[in-house]
Amino acid sequence: MKSLAIATTNLxxxxxxxxxxxxxxxxxxxxxxxxxxSFGGDFNARLAVIVESEGELARDLVTGLEGLDTVxxxxxxxxxxxxxxxxxxxxxxxxxxxANYDSNITAGIPVDxxxxxxxxxxxxxxxxxxxxxxxxxxxxxxxxxxxxxxxxATFAAALVTAGETAANIGLVTVEVTAVGEAFSxxxxxxxxxxxxxxxILFVFLTSLAGSxxxxxxxxxxxxxxxxxxxxxxxxxxxxxxxxRYLVALVQGLFIMLGTWLIFGVDWGDPILATVIxxxxxLVGSGAAMLMGxxxxxxxxxxxxxxxxxxxxxxxxxxxxxxxxxxxxxxGLYKVAHITPHAWALEAFDSIVLNNGTFADIAVFLAILxxxxxxLYTLAIWRLRVVLTR
Amino acid sequence: xxxxxxxxxxxxxxRLRDRSAIIVGIxxxxxxxxxxxxxFNPIEDFEFSATYVVVDQDGGPAARLFVDQxxxxxxxDDTITVDELDTVEAARxxxxxxxxxxxxxxxxxxxxxILPAGFSATVVSADPATIEVLAGRxxxxxxxxxxAVAEQFASQLQTAxxxxxxxEFYGLEGDRAEIGLRALGVPNLATVADxxxxxxxxxGTTFYAAGLAIFFLFFxxxxxVNGMLEERHAGTLPRLLAAPxxxxxxxxGKAITAxxxxxxxxxxxxxxTSLMFGAEWGNPLGVLxxxxxxxxxxxxIMGIVGAFAKTAEQAQVYSSIIAVVLGFMGGTFFPVGQSGxxxxxxxxxxxxxxxxxxxxxxxGGNVADVFPAVFALVVFGxxxxxxxxxxxxxxxxx
Numbered sequence: 186m187k188s189l190a191i192a193t194t195n196l197x198x199x200x201x202x203x204x205x206x207x208x209x210x211x212x213x214x215x216x217x218x219x220x221x222x223s224f225g226g227d228f229n230a231r232l233a234v235i236v237e238s239e240g241e242l243a244r245d246l247v248t249g250l251e252g253l254d255t256v257x258x259x260x261x262x263x264x265x266x267x268x269x270x271x272x273x274x275x276x277x278x279x280x281x282x283x284a285n286y287d288s289n290i291t292a293g294i295p296v297d298x299x300x301x302x303x304x305x306x307x308x309x310x311x312x313x314x315x316x317x318x319x320x321x322x323x324x325x326x327x328x329x330x331x332x333x334x335x336x337x338a339t340f341a342a343a344l345v346t347a348g349e350t351a352a353n354i355g356l357v358t359v360e361v362t363a364v365g366e367a368f369s370x371x372x373x374x375x376x377x378x379x380x381x382x383x384x385i386l387f388v389f390l391t392s393l394a395g396s397x398x399x400x401x402x403x404x405x406x407x408x409x410x411x412x413x414x415x416x417x418x419x420x421x422x423x424x425x426x427x428x429r430y431l432v433a434l435v436q437g438l439f440i441m442l443g444t445w446l447i448f449g450v451d452w453g454d455p456i457l458a459t460v461i462x463x464x465x466x467l468v469g470s471g472a473a474m475l476m477g478x479x480x481x482x483x484x485x486x487x488x489x490x491x492x493x494x495x496x497x498x499x500x501x502x503x504x505x506x507x508x509x510x511x512x513x514x515x516g517l518y519k520v521a522h523i524t525p526h527a528w529a530l531e532a533f534d535s536i537v538l539n540n541g542t543f544a545d546i547a548v549f550l551a552i553l554x555x556x557x558x559x560l561y562t563l564a565i566w567r568l569r570v571v572l573t574r
Numbered sequence: 575x576x577x578x579x580x581x582x583x584x585x586x587x588x589r590l591r592d593r594s595a596i597i598v599g600i601x602x603x604x605x606x607x608x609x610x611x612x613x614f615n616p617i618e619d620f621e622f623s624a625t626y627v628v629v630d631q632d633g634g635p636a637a638r639l640f641v642d643q644x645x646x647x648x649x650x651d652d653t654i655t656v657d658e659l660d661t662v663e664a665a666r667x668x669x670x671x672x673x674x675x676x677x678x679x680x681x682x683x684x685x686x687x688i689l690p691a692g693f694s695a696t697v698v699s700a701d702p703a704t705i706e707v708l709a710g711r712x713x714x715x716x717x718x719x720x721x722a723v724a725e726q727f728a729s730q731l732q733t734a735x736x737x738x739x740x741x742e743f744y745g746l747e748g749d750r751a752e753i754g755l756r757a758l759g760v761p762n763l764a765t766v767a768d769x770x771x772x773x774x775x776x777x778g779t780t781f782y783a784a785g786l787a788i789f790f791l792f793f794x795x796x797x798x799v800n801g802m803l804e805e806r807h808a809g810t811l812p813r814l815l816a817a818p819x820x821x822x823x824x825x826x827g828k829a830i831t832a833x834x835x836x837x838x839x840x841x842x843x844x845x846x847t848s849l850m851f852g853a854e855w856g857n858p859l860g861v862l863x864x865x866x867x868x869x870x871x872x873x874x875i876m877g878i879v880g881a882f883a884k885t886a887e888q889a890q891v892y893s894s895i896i897a898v899v900l901g902f903m904g905g906t907f908f909p910v911g912q913s914g915x916x917x918x919x920x921x922x923x924x925x926x927x928x929x930x931x932x933x934x935x936x937x938g939g940n941v942a943d944v945f946p947a948v949f950a951l952v953v954f955g956x957x958x959x960x961x962x963x964x965x966x967x968x969x970x971x972x
Contacts, residue, residue, distance in 0.1 A: 273934060295764070499613045
């Protein structure tokens with residue numbers, strides 16, 4: 186009962202702090218909104234098109250490019266803006282359709298399409314798409330030029346004939362069949378991935394930040410006074426631990442419910458999702474207790490909290506999804522699983538993507554409980570020493 | 575001025591003894607830069623590669639043209655491999671394989687080209703012909719390239735057919751396929767002329783080093799700026815005010831503290847990240863100008879918080895909110911500008927974005943390219959510094 190009083194006092198102190206309100210409730214939601222809108226959904230390479238010509242062929246070319254599934258065509262006014270965009274990585278490539286495009290081509294005069302890209306694959310694959318559209322457009326023109334070069338007719342006359350001939354010839358087409366399964370990340374909703382990763386990142390980070398309160402409790406002598414009352418050290422520790430735990434849990438539940446209501450995030454089975462959170466919050470509060478025991482200055486603990494909070498999040502797949510690690514670097518994927526973050530994310534993946542049951546995520550939960558156990562054991566051992574000294 | 579200096583020296587000694595400034599100013603950004611580089615560089619360096627298979631059920635000249643010439647030329651690029659298979663089933667199985675990075679020797683393909691029987695014969699007629707592509711759903715880019723290649727070849731064949739038919743119309747005699755091939759000697763009227771853009775994008779290691787340095791700079795500077803509120807809290811401010819020194823000296827002392835801490839932290843980070851992780855900050859003069867601009871802006875912005883907050887605790891809360899929000903919006907954690915969207919438009923309201931932009935422009939240009947960014951940073955410093963000074967004057971008068 187006493188420990189519960191200590192815990193609720195902790196929680197109340199925490200919620201009264203306006204900074205906490207921002208970092209715990211507002212900021213994570215903002216991040217999920219931003220990441221979801223910037224990175225959620227398909228990413229297509231951005232090709233800037235500067236159309237200086239008003240002709241029909243120029244328009245056709247643009248329409249052809251716009252028809253490509255994997256290219257995001259962006260109309261840009263000036264060459265300078267396009268160059269700047271490509272240089273700074275705001276665009277993958279740019280192509281200029283010159284003013285004389287239509288007039289030259291219909292007159293049989295070759296035209297250069299200036300194509301600007303940074304070196305690298307994105308530029309190359311956009312280029313193959315551009316080449317493909319240009320070739321498609323040139324069918325009749327080239328046939329006419331051929332007739333002209335063979336001395337069969339003038340270009341203008343041959344152009345008319347080639348057009349009529351082409352209408353009577355069936356097309357050579359490409360029939361595309363999609364095979365296999367989509368990359369698992371592509372199956373998630375727009376906000377799903379960022380909601381999961383930010384939940385894990387923030388529950389841990391906020392817990393660590395909470396260690397400052399524990400240090401204050403120690404420094405101001407509150408802990409010693411509590412022990413001087415007929416309250417066992419165990420009860421005080423339980424209360425402080427429970428306080429950290431409640432903070433982590435309240436934030437986690439807020440993010441889960443909030444993203445579900447606002448962004449329609451799919452958290453899978455709600456009971457299993459809550460179980461993952463209940464256990465991960467235990468890991469976070471355990472880490473906070475350990476930091477509260479090890480550091481003696483709350484500003485130091487604050488700096489280290491940001492360091493560990495962001496560092497583990499980056500390693501554990503909260504900034505770049507584990508699926509990407511898996512695809513790109515098996516070594517990185519293994520390192521990620523040193524962090525509790527990765528195991529929690531695996532558990533969410535299982536219930537969200539594969540309709541995992543409790544049995545499917547039991548291993549992940551057991552590993553997370555292991556982390557919590559180790560962290561709490563170390564923290565309690567250190568705190569007993571520090572508080573009774 | 576002597577008084578200001580004395581105050582600054584006292585503050586600096588105090589900060590050095592309490593290790594929190596070293597943690598925030600040096601250790602945290604350095605370790606995070608190491609972790610971020612470790613995690614994100616492999617992703618940035620990830621090279622595109624594609625594996626295609628082709629099934630030629632036709633064996634005729636048009637099909638061989640595609641397999642030997644078109645795909646042969648592609649396979650010359652060592653990031654692309656092309657294998658020829660006998661059956662569509664075998665090809666489909668390979669495209670269907672889920673890519674498992676841990677099983678090195680499992681064969682898979684990103685896409686398969688299928689040239690159906692009778693393809694070459696159909697091509698020389700006027701009947702519609704089809705090339706089939708099995709595109710792997712799991713590898714969008716590679717499959718997209720495969721479709722583009724097939725489309726381009728289809729357009730070439732169409733050109734040959736239309737050209738041959740047009741020539742026939744004018745009475746040219748001979749083998750249709752041969753005439754068609756000859757027609758392909760006529761180049762596209764529109765040719766794609768390549769120009770390589772200078773990259774003004776920081777490489778991964780440099781990006782994280784610079785991003786984290788400017789992000790934590792605001793926290794480091796805040797230690798100095800908040801000194802005023804701490805003096806008030808500790809009851810030493812009235813004593814300072816009673817001392818025979820101008821009020822201005824107290825404020826200047828705090829600003830000098832903040833500036834020195836900023837310069838030290840940034841310099842250590844630039845040198846350490848260059849030596850330890852190989853970050854490429856660029857021309858030292860340009861970097862120096864940007865760092866000074868950044869520190870100036872940071873002191874101005876943090877100064878406003880310090881001037882209007884009532885207690886040191888309140889100042890700390892507000893300044894961390896401001897530092898985190900500006901840092902995030904300004905693209906210190908991920909390249910906001912490159913990702914596009916609303917944030918990319920909004921980012922220039924933060925000094926962080928100007929700092930990062932300046933470094934990027936410096937990487938692809940020369941010292942003069944940082945002037946716009948430095949100017950913007952100085953404007954931030956002047957505007958915010960003036961507001962802060964007004965606020966502090968009001969606070970000291972009260």
